[in-house]
Every structure is written in structure tokens, then in C-alpha cells.
Amino acid sequence: MHRLLRSGALAVLGFLAMAEFMAAPAFAEDASVAPTDFLTKSATWTSPQFLAAWSPAPANQTRMCRRYRGPLTIFGVQPQAIQGWFEDGRLTSITIVFLDSGAWFGYVPDAEAHSVAQTKGAAFTTLYRQVAASVQSGLEQLAGNKGREVTLGLGLLKSPMRVFRHGDLASRLTLDQDQLVKLNIFPNENAASQLLSPERRAMKRDEIARTFAAESHTLSDGDRIIETVPVIPQGDRAYCGVSTLAMVMRYLGVGLDTEDYAAAAGIHFGSTVRSRIKETYDAAGETAEAHLPKTTKFDFAKAKASIDAGLPVIVFRRWSQERDYLHTAFARNFAENPALELPRPDLNDQKLWPTKEGYAHASIVNGYNEKRGEVIFTESWSERARNRRMRIEELEGTSYLAYYPHF
């Protein structure tokens, strides 16, 4: 619902999103903690003032992505976004997106990709050079050295990065030419030099299977659900395919961000034209040390097996605003009245489903209720778009690609 309430011209929405981000400074009244201490002092990460500066923690979530709410200037640059990764209430790493092509350009429809690149590409390239130089220089000063080069990821995700140590913290700098300037902060240099989480690295294969299977629960109403996939809002960027991937990969213990997958896929200057989503999914599977088989249509039997194993499914499907309204409104009312039912998937209802002319969209299927004939799905929009419901037949009828991770 929130998504629709914020509707309007995309440019206006981009402004509103930024305005929301530019909320009042979080530390203004606390002189004891300098705003950028979190780059060098691990003690800052547990300070109540610093923790209060993040967006509220969603209820009942153990693994979450929260947004830093205050404006900050770091190395002379005001980042586009700062995200904190929390596990059981503990801040485990911070992602600072200084400049992302998708966020700067916003959503660029295919038909406008060429003209937008022609008219605005040079300005972005100039900005990229300035921001990259400023961040790199600032980081080198902070660390007192030029850092250490590491190459992480596999396939399309294979990329050189620089690891720095500053104070009792460490960071990993990603500079992707004319695309992305990003810094990830970690508690130590070892964590900064790896993509898999320490927990994942410590597990043997059978432990991995057991651990994820334990994330899948059966509720009293018959829902079989995985509730711990972190939601990463994609913003007004053409990033649903890569944001859903980032959400599932974070769940699987891969410490890459939406912007990394977008860069690997070649979602350039706000456009998905000629992007390599499928190859990026393949690379993510390799990086996660997981199998990521796909089907060209959502297969409920496979999805059920995957969810029972605690592994969420990513589905690419046709989408329309009209049908999304129904799912949004139903989710809101269902929360208050669980006796409500979705429309029966008869011929009359099928006429209302999005067709091939509809938009392409990616969602995560993180649950099902076989008795009700429903899948439970989550969007890369906000916590409010978690655990929506759709008839199995509708997802089968509107999907064109689905990924089922397994180990």
C-alpha cells in the first residue's frame, strides 16, 4: 500500500525517497560521539546513540538491513545510502553507497536508454571520477596506506577490491568504473577479505543443510514459511531482479550488496538493456557455493521442496499495477481477517492476470500454504511487502523463470 501511496511521477518519487533519507541528523545533540567514529572505533557500533540512528528494526526479524537515517558527509561526499546489517540485534557490517549509477539515473525505460546515456552519461562519468578519487584518497589517509588488493567473487561477480584497516575496524572498497563507489565496513580484516559469512565458512555441507532447514517453520494456520530473509528495498531503480538476488544471497551468507549484482549484470546508467541477469545469478550461485537450478515456469513441487529445506525461491513473473493492488489490499485485510480468501483462479480471474505485455518483475517465494492453495511471497520494496499471498495457479500462469537454490 505504501508503494502506491507514494505514487506519482518517478522523478518526484526519487526526490521524495531522497527527502526521506535526508531526515534530521541523528547525533546532533550528542557531542561525545563524532558521526564518523563508526569508521574507526568498534565501540561506536554498540553505542546507544549510534544504534538509535538506524531505521526501526522490523518486528520478529533476526537478520535485517536497516538504513542510517541522518545525513552524513564522509571523505567529503554525502553517500546516497548507508545500510547496516544486523544479526540478532547486533550490528555486523555497514554498507556505504557513495555513488550508484542506478540511484543517480533512476529507472530508465528501455526506449529511453540510449538518449539518457547520451545526454547524462558524461555528467555521471565526471561525477564518478570525482567521488571515486575523493573516497579513495580519504580512505588512504584514514588507513595511512593504500590498502591491500583482493579479488573476490566468481564468474561475473569476480572483481578486484581493496581492503583497508583503520582503527580497530576494516573495510572493503569497491570501485566499478562509471558504475559504483561503495565501501563495506567490517569488524576485522578477515571478514573484509571474504564474501561468505564466518558462520557459513565454519559449516560443513550437512551442517549447512540442517541450519537452513531449521529456518523453515509450519505455523498453526498451515503456512510453511521462511521468515528470516532480509528485505533490501530496491528504491526507484530497475533493480528488482538483483535486489531479490541480494536478499536471498544475504540469507545464504554471501556478503554482497544489490549494487554489486547490478554492476555485474551490467545494469548501466539506470537501464537493464543488454544486462546479464541470468549470468549474474549463475555467478551468485557459484559464489554462494550453492546450486541454483532454474525452470522456465514456476514449479510448485520444486518450490515446496526448496522451502521445506529452508531455501527461498526467486521467481521472475509478469506484473501489473492493477493486479498488484489486489495483492497489496488483500495482504492488508488478511492480516486482520485470516478467513479471507483470494479470488478463485477460474477463467474470469485468469483474464485479470498480467500478460506478456505486462512489466517483468522478480519476487521471492518464501512460503506456501498448500491447503489454501497459496504461495507466500516477498517483494524487494519494504517490510510492508513481506509475506504477501498469491494463488499457486496465478504464479504458475504469470511466471517465466524461477530459481531454486540448494546445497
Added chain:
Amino acid sequence: MKTCLATGAGLLLLAISAGAIPQTITTPNLFVRAAGMNFEDFASDPDSWDAKSGLKGHWEAHGDTLKLKESAAVFGIAADEVTAQQKDGQIQSFRVLFLVGNKKVGGASDLAGQVLANMRAFTGDSGTGVPGGGGATFKYKAVTMTLSFSRTRPVVVVVEFKRG
């Protein structure tokens, strides 16, 4: 053969490039910006019609009929016209008009079906059929919402919001 290959390559590019939408892709809905709420939420709450500050949004008067100047998506579907009927300066009802066109799904029954399905989702109620068929009525909060549609050209789907 060359044509086939070119067409195939074009389709492949289209398929690959169509892998994403932004978070807020919607039809123009400037009423939300002006009013801070969806039109159906506003129209379902007569207390907000009586607000001393005046009607939310911007309206132009044509006698006792007021016409909404902003675009609005109502029940998730772009409305072609939104009007209010007033008497003695007091709003009596709202009327939302949807015209069947290329931007909408299929024919008249599809558009009416889409509006009906979304009204059901919005209210959490299946509604009651109107006598003679061709529509439905919903009691929701303090209003009655009536869906009707014509079977003659120009084909239109109408939703009316009235007190009570």
C-alpha cells in the same frame, strides 16, 4: 534467414532487458501527492469530506458538480474522470469513471471485473449484486460503493461513493 536471426536477436535482447521494474512504477496519481492518501480511502471517509479546510485535492466547479483536476488511480486503476456532486455546499457523492481503452485490460467485462476484484480486495468483502446484474454494491465504513458498467458504446465503468 537474416530477418529471422535479427528478429530472434531482438526478442532475446527484449527478454533479457525486461528483467526489472523500479519500486514505484505506477500510473500518474497526483491526487495522492495532493491529499496524502489514495482516493478510495478519502472517498470512504465522509468525515474528511466535511473538513473545514475543504476537499482534499484540487477541484473545479461546474455548477453543483466538482471535477478533480489531478490524475488519480482508484482501486489501482487509472481513472478517466473523478467528479463530486454537492448540494448547498455539502458533498453528497463521488463518481469515478473508467473508460475502456488501450491502457486497460481487454474489453468492458474485463475492466469491470478488474475494478470489482480490486474493490473486493480493498473492502475484504465480496459485495452484493445489483438488481438486473451488471454491477455490485459494497457497504464499507460509512459509505456505500456501487459499481456499474454500460454495455453500449462508449463503454464505461463507474464507481459511486455515497454516504450510508
